[in-house]
Amino acid sequence: MIAATRASGEVVPARAQMAATLGFHIILACLGIALPTIVLIAEFIGLRRRDQVAMVLARRWSQAMGVLVAVGAVTGTVLSFEMGLLWPGLMRRYGAVLGLPFGVEGLFFFLEAIFTAIYLYGWRRLGGWAHWWTGVPIALSGIFGAMSVIAVNAWMNQPGGFTVSHGRIVSVDPWQVFFNHAAIYEMPHMILAAYMVSGFTVAGVYAAGILRGRRDRYHYTGFALGFVPAAILTPFQIFVGDTAARAIAQDQPVKFASMEYVARTSSHVPEWLAGIYANGHVYAGLKIPDVDSLLVGFSPGTKVIGWDTVPAADRPPVVWLIHLCFDAMVGIGFLLLLAGLWALWGWWRRRALPPQRLFWWLGAVSGLAAIVAMEAGWVVTEVGRQPWVVYRLQTTAQAATTNGGVITSLSIVIALYAVLGAATVLILRALARRWRRGGVAETGVPYGPQPDVPDARAASPGRART
């Protein structure tokens, strides 16, 4: 069989490279999807209530957004190329199907890029509400763009919407490809995740500042603008995630079995919290009888399909990783829910956020925790689908490139992305430091954008006339 010979040594490094680049980009993608909405909320409050603090926050966040969007645009392009460079087999076979949602994504990527440019660089010369409205298309196209990309991933989990004849695809129904069976739960799950990651990350930055004693209105406003929307969405996310897990138990039973350590199809399946599966045993895990069956079918007698239903070659490689990532995601989800409830309690009792340091610690790590949960969720869905790239139709080995040297590109990509990530974080921190010092710090700049304060422009004589 061709598949066996083609499964050379390149599958594992190709998967590692895809995981690394996608895992990096997805953080920026989340911020790209949801940060504009948070900035728009801040600007809305700034305009509506003439709140200068909210206005300053909106301006500063959009400067940070400029950096993040640029890095996100280039790392997203890398992924487009990798679709062909790492997975030519997938594209050759199914490019005509899964390309369509990507095309729709391209449309929204255009709108996003164009209006981001207008919004980011229009702060000084476009008037108040006109400027605010130029941001609305960014927020909307972020959501629709995310739906399109998730449609592709969901299609890989639940392929459909095309007919094959003599080994070639002869017709495609774009609507069924886009709104495939898994899209219904994957789309809201990821879009809510993007909003939670962005909101909690913004909140985390200001919670850290508050912990360091910067207890001013600026920091509390910054925290609230991120925390409140993210905390409100958390219970909805838990509901969507629960629904998705039940759907996966039906649609991709082997993935679900790996998530929950269901080795044999049976009823009265216990729920395992943590634990490592090896040689038919779960070590160091907490076993709760009947609960998994209860969660799947609302009754302890529900039969749950185990991974014994498929041959060993069709099971995912590392079930313990899938299970632990799933537990981490769910655990963090409930932790974030707790943080939101704590804040709600404080607001209900005293019209103020909780004063306890523990709450602010929780707030400070909430962004990082949300990112970890989102990444863990991706590990569950991607590793859990193995060995398939298109569920039950094409294996990852059949999709992978036959070119050698993926180890080389993997090493270069890891080094490059490490530098890129570090530079992004350092530059954002340097921006924050400059803001704290009061802003105007650009003198002796050889070129680059002008500082926006008229006095500073007059004070640097080397600058050419505009």
Next chain:
Amino acid sequence: MIAAAAVGGILLAAVTLYGILGGADFGGGLWDLLAGGDRRGHAPRRLIDESITPVWEANHVWLVFALVIFWTAFPDAFAAVMTAAALPLWLAVGGIVLRGAGFAFRKEVSGLALQRAFGAVFAFSSLLTPFFMGTVIGAVAAGSIPADASHASMAAWTSPTSLLIGFLFVGACGYLAAVYLVGEARRRADRRMQGYFTRRALAAGAATGALSLTTLLELRGPAPALQHNLTGRALPLVILAGLTGLAVLALLAAGRPRGIRVLGALGVAAVVWGWGVAQYPALLPGTAVTLSNAGAPHSTLVALIVLFIAVVVLIGPSFALLFSLHGRQLLQGGEGLMASAAGPGSPPRRHQRSGTPGRVSRVLAIGLIAAGAVARARARGGRDR
């Protein structure tokens, strides 16, 4: 067949727009690289920076869009190119990452040394991407990509044709950037920069013209059919490219740069379409892969045509808005850093009517809409038959 040809036209349109918009942003990097030391290079770098800043990301999306059209409509050809020309494509991707990151970071760091470092990354990587993309196009045009490519080939993209086209791409990017910057300097009434970029546009224009002619002659060996068609059915486009190039050079030499942006873009577009018309209907010359048998069913092609119409309707006006705001200098850097809490819009507005990038974009938008309408009409005609 008609649908496949229409989607081929859409792909070529996306490549053209990436070339004349995104290509110029890469060309800006070339002139940044050659601008000399901090003091001497201050004014040109600043002009380049301000011209590229708000638009490069939107321009860059044409590349992503072209890739998506390529793999959706012609998956067999896409997989073959991505496999056979993997190395130059990886290098081009590296250039894209470094260019974008270097450019974005340079604005946000304080301190001369860091700005120099990121500026150098931006400028140098601006050369890499067009060069290596040119070698890939060269490999396709010269027929060096096998239809069932299973391994990367060094020979495919290091042939004289490929390398020539790589240099041609760098030259064309530099030419476009210099031509646009002359227009930009003129609009700002900056005589010094207008002269500075006029000299560079003349040099780059001459070099690009010479490279084009050399490539045309060189094609006789590896791609006689392509050469034959370039001097046959694609000859009007080749002549158009030559004439617009000469017109731009003449207008520049005469110091009357009115309209050179449109002419320069038109010339580069004529070269791209000349290639497309000459190669039609082959997708990978030298193989049996043509526009109509590269792997996608009819329904996919129709969906792509519908998608492209949506893109023209939604994106055309958006680009026109972006470029006209940019042309009227309403988009400027330094959006954060507010020390005074004064609302936006306080600096005096300059009234300028002639937003040339705006005009280019309007011409483009109208052209795109017309092309889309023609393609659609032809596609419909094909279905009726």
